[in-house]
Amino acid sequence: ESIPPALHPQEEVRPTVVSDGLRGKWSILSVNGQAASGGAWLELGAEGPPVVAQRPDGGFNIGVPGAPTTAFLGCNSLRLNGWTRNGDKLALGINGAMRTERGCDERIMAQEEQGYAILRLPVTMELTPPDRLRLVNENGTVDLVR
Numbered sequence: 001e002s003i004p005p006a007l008h009p010q011e012e013v014r015p016t017v018v019s020d021g022l023r024g025k026w027s028i029l030s031v032n033g034q035a036a037s038g039g040a041w042l043e044l045g046a047e048g049p050p051v052v053a054q055r056p057d058g059g060f061n062i063g064v065p066g067a068p069t070t071a072f073l074g075c076n077s078l079r080l081n082g083w084t085r086n087g088d089k090l091a092l093g094i095n096g097a098m099r100t101e102r103g104c105d106e107r108i109m110a111q112e113e114q115g116y117a118i119l120r121l122p123v124t125m126e127l128t129p130p131d132r133l134r135l136v137n138e139n140g141t142v143d144l145v146r
Contacts, residue, residue, distance in 0.1 A: 001102075003106070008094070011143060012129060013126050013127070013128050013134075014127055014128075014129075015087065015088030015125065015126065015127070016085070016087075016088050016090075016125040016126075016127045016133075019064065020045075020077070020127055021113070022044050022047070022085070022090075022133075023044050023045065023046075023047065023067075024043065024044065024063075024146065025042075025043040026041060026042045026043070026044070026133060026144035026145065026146050027033040027039075027040070027041050027144060027146070028031075028040035028041055028073065028142060028144055029117040029143040029144060029145055030040060030141075030142070030143045031073070031111050031141075032111050032114055032116070032118075032140040032141060033089075033141070034111060036074065036111070036115075037074045037108050037111065038072075038073075038074030038076050038104075039072070039074075039109075040069045040072055040073045040091070040115070041069075041071065041072050041121075042070075042144060043068075043069060043070050043071070044069055044083055045066060045067035045068045045070070045082070045083075046068075046069075047069045047083060047084065047085070048068025048082050048083075048111060049081075049082055049085065049092045049093065050062050050081035050082050050095060050096065050135070051081075051082075054062060061110070061116065062081055062095065062116065064098040066082075068080075069081075069083050069092065069093065071115075071119060073107075073111065073112040073115040073116065073129055074104065074108040074111060074112050075102055075103075075104035075108050075109060075112050076098045076099055076101065076102050076104075076112060077099070077100045077101040078097060078098070078100075078116065078119075079097060079098045080092045080093045080094060080097045080101075081093030081094070081096050081097060085125070088124055088125050088126075089122050089123070089124060089125070090122065090123050090125050090135065091122040091123075092119055092120075094119075094120050099116075100140060102137055107128060112119075112146055114115065114139070114140060117139040117140070118135060118137060118139045118140050118141070118142050119135070119142070120139075121137050121138070121139060122137065123135040123136055123137045123142075124136045124137065126145050131145055131146045132139075132145050
């Protein structure tokens with residue numbers, strides 16, 4: 001099922017800047033132009049890279065820099081290790097990320113895989129103030145709203 005474009009030609013689309021608040025919960029409207037299903041969302045917690053701490057036994061713990069960053073694309077949940085931005089680029093902390101492994105409807109699973117393929121790589125952010133955000137990379141687009 002296709003949805004109308006989230007952006008209208010008369011609206012200002014611009015790269016994000018440091019003063020743009022990205023933290024918080026964003027509803028996912030579409031993945032690669034197809035309406036998102038199942039109440040999909042992305043919640044950007046504390047900004048910053050993963051925190052790595054060495055344990056006394058010589059191992060390492062990887063944690064988040066504060067409030068967690070999580071995503072849900074219709075079936076499974078993804079817990080990420082922070083996020084960073086550099087200008088209009090966003091990178092989610094995927095090293096050591098944890099994803100549930102529930103099986104769902106084939107169509108939802110296919111869309112979920114497309115969404116996760118996009119979120120695994122750095123994305124360019126396009127903001128349409130005050131509440132629309134598009135994430136774009138070579139794997140496609142994710143359109144969000146708050």
